[in-house]
Amino acid sequence: MMIDQTSVLIRDELRDSIEWLSHYGKTPSGGVRRLLYDSAWRRAQHALAEKWKHMGFSVRFDDVGNLFGRVQGRGTDKQVILTGSHIDTVIDGGKYDGAYGILASMVAVSRLLRKYGNPERSIEVVSLCEEEGSRFPLSFWGSGNLTGKYQPDLAGHIVDSEGISLLKAMQDAGFGSGKYSQPERRDIACFLETHIEQGMTMEIRHQVWAPVSYIVGQRRFTITLTGVSNHAGTTPMDSRRDTLAAAARMIAGVSRDAAEMTNGLVATVGRIEAEPNTVNVIPGRCRFSLDIRHHQQSVIDQFSRKLTRFFKKTAEQCHVNIQMDQWMDVSPVRLDPHLLALNMKLAEEAGLPCKQMVSGAGHDAQIFGTYCPTALMFVPSHRGISHAPEEFTRPEDLATGVGMLMKLLYQLAWTSEKREASDSQ
Numbered sequence: 141m142m143i144d145q146t147s148v149l150i151r152d153e154l155r156d157s158i159e160w161l162s163h164y165g166k167t168p169s170g171g172v173r174r175l176l177y178d179s180a181w182r183r184a185q186h187a188l189a190e191k192w193k194h195m196g197f198s199v200r201f202d203d204v205g206n207l208f209g210r211v212q213g214r215g216t217d218k219q220v221i222l223t224g225s226h227i228d229t230v231i232d233g234g235k236y237d238g239a240y241g242i243l244a245s246m247v248a249v250s251r252l253l254r255k256y257g258n259p260e261r262s263i264e265v266v267s268l269c270e271e272e273g274s275r276f277p278l279s280f281w282g283s284g285n286l287t288g289k290y291q292p293d294l295a296g297h298i299v300d301s302e303g304i305s306l307l308k309a310m311q312d313a314g315f316g317s318g319k320y321s322q323p324e325r326r327d328i329a330c331f332l333e334t335h336i337e338q339g340m341t342m343e344i345r346h347q348v349w350a351p352v353s354y355i356v357g358q359r360r361f362t363i364t365l366t367g368v369s370n371h372a373g374t375t376p377m378d379s380r381r382d383t384l385a386a387a388a389r390m391i392a393g394v395s396r397d398a399a400e401m402t403n404g405l406v407a408t409v410g411r412i413e414a415e416p417n418t419v420n421v422i423p424g425r426c427r428f429s430l431d432i433r434h435h436q437q438s439v440i441d442q443f444s445r446k447l448t449r450f451f452k453k454t455a456e457q458c459h460v461n462i463q464m465d466q467w468m469d470v471s472p473v474r475l476d477p478h479l480l481a482l483n484m485k486l487a488e489e490a491g492l493p494c495k496q497m498v499s500g501a502g503h504d505a506q507i508f509g510t511y512c513p514t515a516l517m518f519v520p521s522h523r524g525i526s527h528a529p530e531e532f533t534r535p536e537d538l539a540t541g542v543g544m545l546m547k548l549l550y551q552l553a554w555t556s557e558k559r560e561a562s563d564s565q
Contacts, residue, residue: 147536147539147540147543148539150247150251150539150542150543151535151536151538151539152535153247154243154244154247154535154538154539154542155535155538157243157246157247158235158236158239158240158243158538159235161184161187161188161235161239161242161243162235162239164180164181164183164184164187165178165180165181165184165229167232167529169232169529170529171229171232171233171234171235171528171529172229172232172233172234172235172239172529173229173231173232173233174227174228174229175228175229175231175274175275176228176269176270176274176275176276176281176306176309177205177269177275177309177310177312177313177315178275178309181227181228181269181313182313182314184227185201185205185207185227185267185269188207188209188227188242188246188267189201189207189209191246192207192209192246192265195209195246195250196211196250196253197209197210197211197249197250197265198210198211198212200320200321201315201320202285202286202320202321202322202323203292203315203316203317203318203319203320203321203322203323204269204281204282204285204292204310204315204316204323205269205270205282205310205313205315206266206267206268206269206282206285206286206323207227207266207267207269208264208265208266209246209249209264209265209266210262210263210264210265211249211253211258211259211262211263211264212258212262213258213259213260213261213262213263213553214258214259214260215260215261217260217261217262217329218262218327219261219262219327219328219329220261220262220263220264220327220328220329221261221262221263221264221329221330221332221549221552221553222263222264222266222328222329222330222331222332222508223245223248223249223263223264223265223266223331223332223333223334223545223549224241224242224245224264224265224266224267224268224333225238225239225240225241225242225245225266225267225268225271225333225334225335225503225504226238226241226242226267226268226269226270226271226272226282226283226504227239227242227267227268227269227270228269228270228271228272228274228275229272229274230272230274230527231274232528232529233272233526233527233528233529233531234525234526234527234528234529234530234531234532235531236336236521236526236531236532236533236538237335237336237338237526237527237531238268238271238272238335240334240335240336240519240533240538240541241333241334241335242265242266242267244334244538244541244542244545245265245266245332245334245545246265247542248542248545248546248549249263249265249549251546252546252549252550252553252554256550256554259549259553259554260553260554261329261552261553262553263549263553268282268283268286268504269281269282270282271283271503271504275300275309276298276299276300276306276309277298278290278294278298278306279502280502280504280507281306282504283504283507283508284507285323285324286323286324286325286328286508287324287325287507287508287510287511288324288511289507292316292322292323294306295307295310295316328508328511328512329512329513330476330479330512330513330514330515330552331504331505331508331511331512331513331514331515332479332514332515332517332545332548332549333503333504333505333508333514333515333516333517334517334518334519334541334542334544334545335503335505335516335517335518335519336518336519336520336521336526336531336533337350337497337518337519337520337521337524338501338521338524338526338527339500339501339521339524339526340521340523340524341497341524342497342518342519342520342521343520343521343522343523343524345495346493347493347494347495347520348492348519348520348536348537348540349487349492349494349517349518349519349537349540349541349544350494350495350496350497350517350518351479351480351483351484351487351494351496351497351515351516351517351518352475352480352496352497352498352499352505352515352516352517352518353435353474353475353480353496353497353498354435354472354473354474354475354498354499355435355472355473355475355498355499355501355502355503355505355506355509355516356433356434356435356472356498356499356500356501357433357434357435357436357437357440357469357470357471357472357473358431358432358433358468358469358470358502359431359432359433359440359444359466359468359469359470360429360430360431360432360466360467360468361429361430361464361465361466361467362427362428362429362430362464362465362467363387363390363427363428363429363430363451363462363463363464363465364425364426364427364462364463364464364465365383365386365387365425365426365427365455365460365461365462366383366424366425366460366461366462366463367380367381367382367383367386367422367423367424367425367426367458367459367460367461368380368381368422368424369415369416369421369422369423369424369425370421370422370424371420371421371422372419372420372421372422373420375422380422380459381422381424381458381459381460382422382423382458382460383414383423383424383425383426383458383460384414384422384423384426385458386426386454386455386458386460387412387414387426387428389454389458390428390450390451390454391409391412391428393447393450393454394407394409394430394447395407397443397446397447397450398443401439401443403434403439404434404435404498405432405433405434405439405440405443406432406433406434406500407430407431407432407433407443407447408430408431409428409429409430409431410429410431411428411429412426412427412428412429413426413427413428414426430447432444432447433500434472435472435498436472437471437472440472448464451464470502470506473505473506473509473510474509475505475509475514475515475516476509476513476514476515478513479513479514479515479548480496480515482548482551483515483517483544483548484496486544486547486548486551487544490543490544490547492540492544497518499516499518503516515548517541517544517545517548518541519533519537519538519540519541520533520534520537521533522534
């Protein structure tokens with residue numbers, strides 16, 4: 141398979157497709173706003189469906205709005221290779237996050253189909269309906285329904301910021317009424333997701349493509365401190381129960397301890413609220429968030445215990461009360477070792493410098509990763525910027541990602557390697 145001979149054509153086709161899709165939900169800042177079941181989302185999904193029909197794919201939706209473009213295999217194996225990503229965006233996001241994985245899969249499958257004819261094993265390109273959690277307070281609605289993590293009846297109990305239920309939004313978009321097939325699948329042999337890194341590691345390393353070994357686990361807390369609000373001018377320093385001063389010591393300790401780990405752990409305080417939040421009153425109440433991530437559960441557990449002891453000791457020293465509420469605990473996901481090894485082998489054969497990575501962000505691959513053999517592959521993000529209109533990846537790097545996906549799909553669907561993915565778990 142001579143991928144290099146078509147790299148320019150792939151680059152141009154991909155560039156044009158990304159620009160085309162980004163017009164559905166384009167914002168004045170040049171970003172994209174495509175939230176689950178809104179008008180831009182609907183138009184984008186249906187435009188993709190029409191495009192895939194013209195490419196010769198067999199197209200269908202499921203009842204939550206996931207879109208599939210199928211190429212039927214010649215063999216008798218009923219298991220399907222699924223490849224793609226998510227169609228939704230953050231509120232003013234970039235044009236590559238999610239969309240690139242869908243379009244890369246579309247281009248890869250269509251070119252392989254034209255060159256080699258129908259594969260032995262069936263392939264489906266998927267545009268997952270939702271991953272970001274930008275409209276409703278849940279994430280991975282698309283992949284979660286496919287894998288059985290979510291059940292559709294959950295939709296009646298979740299509302300957006302305007303009080304619209306997920307069920308009503310879904311039905312207004314033409315889904316959720318039994319018109320289409322139920323989303324849960326039992327025929328997926330493996331899932332392949334190509335994605336922008338959304339970080340700067342690859343650019344720093346001068347890498348153009350990388351397979352992912354793990355997706356980090358995430359643990360999140362809300363820490364609430366309660367002290368006493370009092371006059372800023374008349375209360376002596378040694379008599380204060382200042383919750384913001386206590387929070388400042390805690391937050392500084394988080395950054396210090398995380399920096400000392402040197403094993404890839406990251407910890408972030410991204411939100412803080414102080415009350416009464418006025419210039420001349422000691423804050424009697426303070427609340428802040430804590431996000432901890434690593435690809436090994438034991439490291440997350442150890443760091444969480446260390447911070448809990450430190451926070452409680454600091455609260456005691458500052459004479460404030462503390463409450464720690466854990467509201468997220470997502471385990472790390474190890475992606476399929478066989479697919480990882482196959483990707484490394486294909487990179488070596490292509491003469492592509494390659495080093496596997498850990499993903500610090502969540503992806504649909506982490507949902508599929510506990511359900512079926514799964515591979516996640518990265519291309520670099522310029523300056524590590526993502527979830528913003530400035531998100532950018534060089535067209536040449538995007539094309540490399542498509543070329544490597546073509547190599548992987550060819551091995552899994554057109555040659556004998558196809559069986560090893562389903563046998564690896």
